[in-house]
Amino acid sequence: MQAVILAAGMGNRLGKYTKNNTKCMLEINGTTLIERDLDALAANGIPRCVIVVGYQKQNLIDFVGTNYKGMEIVYVSNDVYDKTNNIYSLWLAKDWLLKDDTILLESDLIFENRIISDLLHDPEPTLAVVDLYQSWMDGTVVQVNNQKVITNFIPKKFFDYQERHTYYKTVNIYKFSREFLVESYVPFLEAYSTAMGKNEYYEQVLRVITTLEKNELKAFCLSGQKWYEIDDAQDRDIAEVMFCDDSDEKLSRMSKRFGGYWRFPGMLDYCYLVNPYFPTPVMLNEMKSSFHDLISEYPSGLNVQNLLAGKMFSIDEEQILTGNGAAELIRSLDASLKGSVGVVYPSFNEYPESLPSHQIVPLFPADMQYGLSELLRWTEQCDNLLLINPDNPSGNFIPKNDVIRLLDKMKDTGKTLVLDESFIDFCSLGASESLFSQDVIDSYPNLVLIKSISKSYGVPGIRLGVLASSNSTLIKKARKSLSIWNINSFGEFFLQIIGKYRKDYALACSQIIGERERFKILLEKTGLFKVYPSQANYFLCKLTMPITARALAKTLLADHNIFIKDLTGKKGIDGTSWVRIAVRNGSDNDRFISTINTIKGTIE
Template sequence: MQAVILAAGMGNRLGKYTKDNTKCMLPINGRTLIERALDALDIGGIRKCIMVVGYKKENVIAFLGKKYKNISIEYVSNDIYNKTNNIYSLYLAKDYLLQDDTLLLESDLIFEEKLISDMLQNPEPTIAAVAQYESWMDGTVVKLADDNIIASFIPKKIFNYDEKETYYKTVNIYKFSKEFLRNIYVPFLEAYSHAMGNNEYYEQVLRVITTLDQHELKAFILTRQKWYEIDDIQDKNIAEVIFSDTASERLNRITKCYGGYWRFPRLLDFCYLVNPYFPTKQMFNEMKAYFTDLIASYPSGLNTQNLLGGKLFGIDDSAILVGNGAAELIRAAAATLRGSLGVIYPTFNEYPESFAENKIVPLIPEGFSYSKKDLSIFAEKCDMLLLINPDNPTGNCIPAGDILDLLDELKTKNKKLILDESFIDFCDFDGESSLLKQDILDKYPNLIVIRSLSKSFGVPGIRLGVLASGDKEFIKKTRSHIPIWNINSFGEYFLQIIGKYIKDYRFSCTELIRERERFKKNLENIGFLKVYPSQANYLFCQIKSNITARELAEHLLEHNDILIKDLAGKKGIPDASYIRIAVRGKEDNDKLTNKLMLFYKQL
C-alpha cells in the first residue's frame, strides 16, 4: 500500500498564510497539515508516498526531503498548477497508481490519525471516506445505495438542500485497490482528461464510474472520527479548535468563540441559554416561506421596530426601544445614565463591563440568595440598583410585589432600578411576575426594564432585546446611541408575526419549567452536585467532590462534546467548584445526566 497526496494548489483563499507557502505547509496549532497527514500514514504502516507538488514546491521538498520518519517520498511536479485543477495533478501520477494499492488524499485536510488506520483495516478493497452532510461542508456530495455502495456523485450545481439529509460529503480520502486503478480508474482518468481537458476534478471520473451497472466503490462512513477541510481563514480557526492539543486548550478556544456553535454540529451546548421549546415548527416554516423576501429587503427603521416591540408587550412605542440583542441596549443605557450602579455578584458581565469601573458598587450576598430587605439596604449605597430577575447565573428570583415595594422606596429617594427580566417567563411564582407593563412604567419613571428576547423566545441568532421606561427623556437620550437600522429583516418579521404564536410561547415556558424541575432532580440524584433552586432556564450547581469546575468542563468537552459553563474566576464565586448548566430538551438533558453519572462512578 502506497499513498498519493495532491499538494500542487495555490490556496488563494487563505490569504497571507499561503502568500509565500503552499497550503500543505499551513500550521495548525504548531504542526503543518503535511506533517499531520504523514504522521497518520506512518502510524498506519504506509512506507511510500508520492506527492504531486506545484505552487511553492521547493518549500515542501526542502521541508520534507526524500524521507519522513519511515516513509520514503517521491515527487511529481505539476508545473502548470495555476492553469489546471486536480485531475491533471492526479493524471501526472497515473504511472504510480498502476503499481500498488493506493491511498489518495488531498493536502488541505486535517484529520485524526485513527482515520487512516481505520480505512486500511476495512476489508473492502476500494472505499471513499464520507461523512453525513453538515452545514459547514462544501463541495461534492454522494448518495448511497444498499451495502454502502456509492450510487451517485452530486456536484455543486445540482445540489438540492431539500435532500441534504440523504447526502454524504466526500472527505477526499480514498483507498483504491491496484486492480480497480489498473482496470477501471486510470483508463477512465486518461479518457476523461483527453476529452474534457485539464481544468476538471478527479472526482468527476468517479462520478462517471458510478454510472456503470456494476462498480466496487463503496463508502467508508465516518462516525466519531474528526476531520476538517481547510479552504480559508475561518476554516483554519475552526480546525484549531477541533484539533487543539489539550482539553484545556480546546475549552479555551471554543469559549472564546462566544457562540457560533452551529459550526461545530457535534457540540451539545449547555453553556448558552435558549428556550428549546420555541419557536414552533409552524413558526419556523412561516419564516422560511419568506426567507427570500426578507434577505433581499431592507428592514424598517427604529420607529417601526419600536412599534412592533410595543405591540408585543402592550407598551407605548414612545416608552420602548428595540435593540440588536439586550447587549446593545445595555451599552446604550450605560452611555446615558449617570451616577453609581449597585451590582449584585455574581452577575451577567455585560452590565459591569458597560459601566465605568469606578461607578460600580459591588454586593456579594451570602449563599447567593437575597431578599427585598437586602436590596433595600444595598440601595442606600448607590444611585442606581441593578436587579437581574431571575438572576444570572444563580436563578435567584424576587417576587413582583417585593420589587414594587422596593420601587416605592427608591422613588422617594430619587434612585433608579434597572430591572433585567430576560428570564422572567420561566418563573413559576403564582401570579404575574413581569413588571414590563405600561401602567407600572407610568407610575415608576425610575424603573428601566431590559429584556433579551433571544433567550426566552429561542431566537439567539436573530438578536433581539427591548428596553422600556416611563422616563421619556431617558428613552430619548438612550435612543441617540442606537443606529436607526439596528434590526435586520428577520428580527423585524419575527416581531411582526410573534403575536400569532403567543399561546404556543406560553406553553413552551410551561414545558421548560416542568423539564427544569425533572432535570434538577436527576442532577441531584447523581450525588456529587448541589443544585440550587432556579426560576430561570438554567441550573446553578456546586461540585461536591475533589474535582474542579474546570476539570469537569474539560472532561465533558473532550470526551462527550458537551459544553458547560465553568464559573471559576467569576466575581462573586468563592472557589473553583461552581458551574451553570442550561436546561435543554429532555433527550439532551438525559444525555448530560448519564455522562455525569458515568464520570462520577469513575472518580
C-alpha cells in the same frame, strides 16, 4: 497498500498564510498539515506515499525528504499547477495508482488518525469517506443507499438545499483497491481527461463510475470522528480550536469565541442560554418562505421596530426601544443612569462592563441567595439598583409582589430600578410574574425594564432585545446611542409574526420548566453537584467532589465535546468549584448526565 497525496495547489484563499508556501505547509497549532497526513499514514504502516507537488514544491520536498518515519516518499510534479485542477494532478500519478491498493487524500485536510485506521480495517476494498452533510460544509456531496453504495456524486452547481438531509459530504479521503484502479478508475480517468481537459476534478470520474451497472464504490460513513477542510483563514482558526491538544488552551479559545458553535460538529453547548423548544418548525418555515425578501430588502428604521416591539409586549411605542440583542441596550444605560448603581454579584458581565467602575456599588449576597429584605437594605447604599430576575448566573428569583414593594420604596426615595427579565418566562408561575405591562410602566417612572428576546425565544442568531420605561428623558438618551437600522430584516419579521405563535411559545416555556425540574433531579443524583434552586433555564452548581470547575470544563470539552460555563474568577464567585449548566432538551440532558457519571467514575 500505498498512499497518494494531492498537494499541488496554491491555496490563494488563505492569503498571507500561503503567500510563500504550498497549502499543506500551513501550520495548525505548530504542526503542518503534511506532517499530520504523513503521521497518520506512517502510524498505520503505509510503506510508500506519492505526493503530487506544484506550487512552491521545493519547500515541501526539502521539508519532507524522501523518507518519513520509515515511509518512502515519492514526488510527482505538476508544473502547470496554476492552469489545471486536481484531475490533472491525479492523472500525472496514474502509473503509481496502477501498482497497489491506494489511500488517496487531499493535503488541505486535518483529521483524526483513527479515520485512516478505521478505513484500513474495513473489509470493503473500495471506499469513499463521507460525513452526514452539515451547514458548515462546502463542495461535492453524495447520496448513499441502504447498502452504503454511493449512488450519485452531486457537484456544487447541482446542490439542492431541499434535499440536503439526504446528502453526505465527501471528506476527500478514499481507499481504492488495485483492481478497481486498474479496471475502472484509471481508464476512466484517462478518457475523461482526454475528453474534458485538464481543468476538471477527479470526483467527476467517480461520478461517472457510479452510473455504471457495476458500481463498486461504497461509502465509509463517519460517526463522530473529527475532520476539517481548510480553505481560508476562518477554516484555519476553527481547525486550531478543534484540533488543539492542550485542553486548557482549547477551553480558553472556545470561551473567547462567544458563539458560532454551529461550526463545531456535534458539540453540545451548555454554556450559552437559549430556548430549545422554540421557535416551532411551523414558525421557522414561515420565516424560510420569506427568506429572499428578508435578505434582499432593507429593514425598517428604529421607529417601526419600536412599534412592532410595542405590539409584542402591549407597550406604548414611545416607551420601548428595540435593540440588537439586550447587550446593545445595556450599553446605552451608561449615558442614562446618574449616580451610583448597585450591582448584585456575580452578575451578567455586560452590566458592570457598561458602567464606569466608580459608579458601581458591588453587592454580595450570602451563598448566592437573596430576597426582598436584602434588596431593601442594598437600596440604601446606592442611587440606582440593578436586578436580574431570575438572576444570572444564580437563578435566584424575587416574586412579583416583592419587586413591586421594592419599586414603591425606591420611588419614594427617587431611585431607579433597572430590572432585567430575560429569563422571567421560564418561571414556574409563568409570565404573570413579569412586570412588562403598560400599567406597571406608567405607575413607576423609576423602572427600566430590559428583556433579551434572543434568549427566551430561542433566536440568538437574529439578535433582539427590548428596553422599556415611562421615563421619557432616559428613553431619549438611550435612543441616541442606537443606529436607525440596528435591527435586520429577519429580526423585524420575527417581531411582525410572533403574535401568531404566542400559544406555541407558552407551551415551549412550560416544556423548559418541566425539563428543568427533571434535569435538576438527575444532576443531584450524580453526586457531583450541589444544585441551587433556579427559575431560569440554567443551574448554578457547586462541585462536591475533588475536581475543579476548570478541570471538569476541560474534560467535558476535550473528551466529550460538551461546553459548560466555568465560573472560576468571575467577580462574586469564591473558589474554583462553581459552574453554570444550561437546560437543553431531554435527549441532550440525558447525554450530559451519562457523561457526568462516566467522569465521576474516574474521580472516585
